[in-house]
Amino acid sequence: MKRVFLMAGLVLPLSAWGHHGWSGYDSSQALKLTGKIVASGYEHPHGHIRLEAPGKTWHVVLAPPSRMERRGLPSEMLKPGASATVEGFPNRNKAHEMRAERISIQGKTVELR
Amino acid sequence: MTPLGAIEASPLGEAMRTWLWLYPAVEVVHIVGIGLLFGSIAVLDLRLLGFSRAISARRLAAHVLPWTASSFLLIVPSGLAMFTAHAGEFIQSEVFIVKLLLILAAGANAALFHAVTLRTADVWDSEEVRRLPPPPSARASAAASLVLWISVIACGRLLAYF
Numbered sequence: 001m002k003r004v005f006l007m008a009g010l011v012l013p014l015s016a017w018g019h020h021g022w023s024g025y026d027s028s029q030a031l032k033l034t035g036k037i038v039a040s041g042y043e044h045p046h047g048h049i050r051l052e053a054p055g056k057t058w059h060v061v062l063a064p065p066s067r068m069e070r071r072g073l074p075s076e077m078l079k080p081g082a083s084a085t086v087e088g089f090p091n092r093n094k095a096h097e098m099r100a101e102r103i104s105i106q107g108k109t110v111e112l113r
Numbered sequence: 114m115t116p117l118g119a120i121e122a123s124p125l126g127e128a129m130r131t132w133l134w135l136y137p138a139v140e141v142v143h144i145v146g147i148g149l150l151f152g153s154i155a156v157l158d159l160r161l162l163g164f165s166r167a168i169s170a171r172r173l174a175a176h177v178l179p180w181t182a183s184s185f186l187l188i189v190p191s192g193l194a195m196f197t198a199h200a201g202e203f204i205q206s207e208v209f210i211v212k213l214l215l216i217l218a219a220g221a222n223a224a225l226f227h228a229v230t231l232r233t234a235d236v237w238d239s240e241e242v243r244r245l246p247p248p249p250s251a252r253a254s255a256a257a258s259l260v261l262w263i264s265v266i267a268c269g270r271l272l273a274y275f
Contacts, residue, residue, distance in 0.1 A: 023274070024274060024275065041130070042131065043130035043131060043198075044129060044130050044131075044135075044136030044137075044198060045136060045198075045273070064136075064137070065131075065133055066133050066134060066137060069133060
């Protein structure tokens with residue numbers, strides 16, 4: 001039994017380390033961007049848009065399409081040309097990438113997490 | 114078009130990205146396969162580490178290893194299907210390359226165990242000496258197997274976060 005606990009002690013920290021979620025994004029820097037969608041992908045595992053915001057075009061990572069569909073954000077709403085506002089956090093390593101917590105489009109706000 | 118681009122543009126890659134429930138369904142198949150693979154390997158590795166010595170290691174191996182082998186029928190096609198969705202990104206991911214190398218290492222470790230240690234099981238797995246701890250080679254092989262497969266699973270999970 002002692003050995004079982006010893007092994008659990010070895011394995012658990014590993015699994016915790018594998019579960020640190022979205023640490024690739026800097027949650028201390030909240031961003032709110034408004035711009036025009038210039039490209040979009042309603043794709044697994046995550047949807048995404050290219051958002052032309054003042055001064056910079058961002059690659060915005062959204063949620064899985066199955067979740068967006070359920071929450072009332074069908075693919076037609078993400079078409080290029082539409083104007084959108086996203087709130088989220090920048091990627092720590094990729095200067096042009098951010099992960100959106102929510103997106104507002106055509107007067108509708110959808111939570112992505 | 115690059116070979117990876119052609120894979121992504123294939124009907125399967127396209128379906129994996131755009132069909133609403135295909136990707137999650139394939140993930141379920143992959144995870145069920147991982148459960149069968151790791152579950153079956155872990156009980157044998159624990160036996161080889163010295164747990165449950167009342168059970169013959171060879172009889173346990175004969176029972177669980179066909180299930181381990183079958184698990185690849187679930188894991189490999191589902192893994193390849195997910196690969197087609199974003200082949201270019203996967204190949205560029207260090208975590209993905211490490212995962213593949215770890216799978217090769219786990220396979221080499223298993224092959225070594227079968228080619229060497231299991232051949233001498235008549236000696237250490239006999240009725241008379243079975244209650245003694247297994248030989249160091251068996252324990253080393255089992256420990257390596259557990260560490261390698263846990264690392265493979267960790268890499269698979271980290272793919273989503275790196």
